Amino acid sequence: MIRAIFIVLAAASTLLFSWQYAAALIFIAALYVPLVGVSLGVIYDALYYAPGAGWPIATIAGIIGSIAAFFIARLIRSRVSGVAL
Amino acid sequence: MRKTYFGRRNALIPRGTALVGGVFAVVAIVIVILRVALPGTLIAVASPLWRLSAAAEGAFYAGSASLQSPAKLQSELDAANTSNAALTDQNKTLAAQVVDLEKLLGTRTDVPPAVLASVVARPPESPYDTLVIDQGSRASVAPDALVTGPGGVPVGKVASVNAASARVTLFSSPGVATDAWIGQSRVAATLTGVGSGAFTAAVPKDTSIVVGDSVYVADNGAAAIGTVVRLDSDPSSTSMTLRIQPLINPFSLTWVLISRS
Numbered sequence: 593m594i595r596a597i598f599i600v601l602a603a604a605s606t607l608l609f610s611w612q613y614a615a616a617l618i619f620i621a622a623l624y625v626p627l628v629g630v631s632l633g634v635i636y637d638a639l640y641y642a643p644g645a646g647w648p649i650a651t652i653a654g655i656i657g658s659i660a661a662f663f664i665a666r667l668i669r670s671r672v673s674g675v676a677l
Numbered sequence: 678m679r680k681t682y683f684g685r686r687n688a689l690i691p692r693g694t695a696l697v698g699g700v701f702a703v704v705a706i707v708i709v710i711l712r713v714a715l716p717g718t719l720i721a722v723a724s725p726l727w728r729l730s731a732a733a734e735g736a737f738y739a740g741s742a743s744l745q746s747p748a749k750l751q752s753e754l755d756a757a758n759t760s761n762a763a764l765t766d767q768n769k770t771l772a773a774q775v776v777d778l779e780k781l782l783g784t785r786t787d788v789p790p791a792v793l794a795s796v797v798a799r800p801p802e803s804p805y806d807t808l809v810i811d812q813g814s815r816a817s818v819a820p821d822a823l824v825t826g827p828g829g830v831p832v833g834k835v836a837s838v839n840a841a842s843a844r845v846t847l848f849s850s851p852g853v854a855t856d857a858w859i860g861q862s863r864v865a866a867t868l869t870g871v872g873s874g875a876f877t878a879a880v881p882k883d884t885s886i887v888v889g890d891s892v893y894v895a896d897n898g899a900a901a902i903g904t905v906v907r908l909d910s911d912p913s914s915t916s917m918t919l920r921i922q923p924l925i926n927p928f929s930l931t932w933v934l935i936s937r938s
Contacts, residue, residue, distance in 0.1 A: 599697065607726040608733075610801035627698025631705035638705075638712040639723060640803040642836035642844040646852045649804060 595624040622661035629658030717839035791934040806850035826925040860890035876921040
């Protein structure tokens with residue numbers, strides 16, 4: 593249930609919240625489902641990226657965040673008992 | 678019949694996680710295809726949610742006003758009433774002038790020099806200092822057109838245009854370089870956007886720039902865009918870095934004008 597709430601909130605945050613809150617929510621959602629980080633990063637750039645605005649930071653951050661979230665979630669699952677990630 | 682084959686379970690990625698991730702990946706791919714093939718459709722779909730976000734933000738600020746002290750609210754109300762009365766009088770005068778001018782010139786008007794557009798998405802939703810506006814090529818909005826905010830302050834340039842919407846890159850977008858003049862002596866400098874509406878510029882130390890000097894960009898003469906708020910100087914360097922605050926807060930931009938060039 594908590595997993596679903598975080599994933600829905602992360603998806604909604606791309607349109608409703610400022611990018612700082614969105615980034616935090618997407619990272620938490622990526623702890624449960626790593627691909628969510630990459631996907632929402634790509635969606636963020638599809639929505640807001642404009643030509644001439646430099647690197648597509650959201651996609652790059654999504655990839656890095658997803659990889660980090662995958663390993664952090666694995667670490668938590670193996671070291672902390674009772675955590676359902 | 679006896680089942681002889683059992684699907685292998687991935688110990689690293691459970692089936693539910695893979696399913697949800699797959700759905701998100703497919704949605705992301707569809708949205709990217711939409712952005713490339715039908716960019717206007719994507720903005721049209723997202724616009725109601727962006728407007729909902731802006732309305733919720735406004736309601737939140739309105740609600741937080743009730744937490745202020747009654748005396749302060751009363752003084753603000755008095756000031757607003759006074760201003761309203763003055764504006765009402767001014768409006769009557771202007772309405773009379775319009776009637777007189779229409780008698781003199783008729784009702785023919787020229788094509789307006791700019792297009793008024795509502796800002797649908799702005800920072801901080803957008804991490805790039807970009808705006809999404811609700812006017813596009815149907816209203817003669819063209820790429821590279823100058824975008825100005827309230828008071829004619831330049832804020833950016835149109836980056837891409839769809840039929841009924843456009844994306845604007847603000848001058849303060851990270852890495853964007855803009856030619857400018859600074860201070861009374863009009864020292865030439867290149868502004869570099871650093872995000873959140875702010876700029877920096879590097880100028881020689883021996884210039885006469887001081888805190889509070891205005892910064893101008895070329896727009897039918899020199900248009901003010903910001904104010905110098907800090908001078909950072911390194912003893913080992915021959916130049917100093919100016920920190921520039923914008924005249925317009927991009928976080929609260931609701932309407933902009935796009936020049937017809």
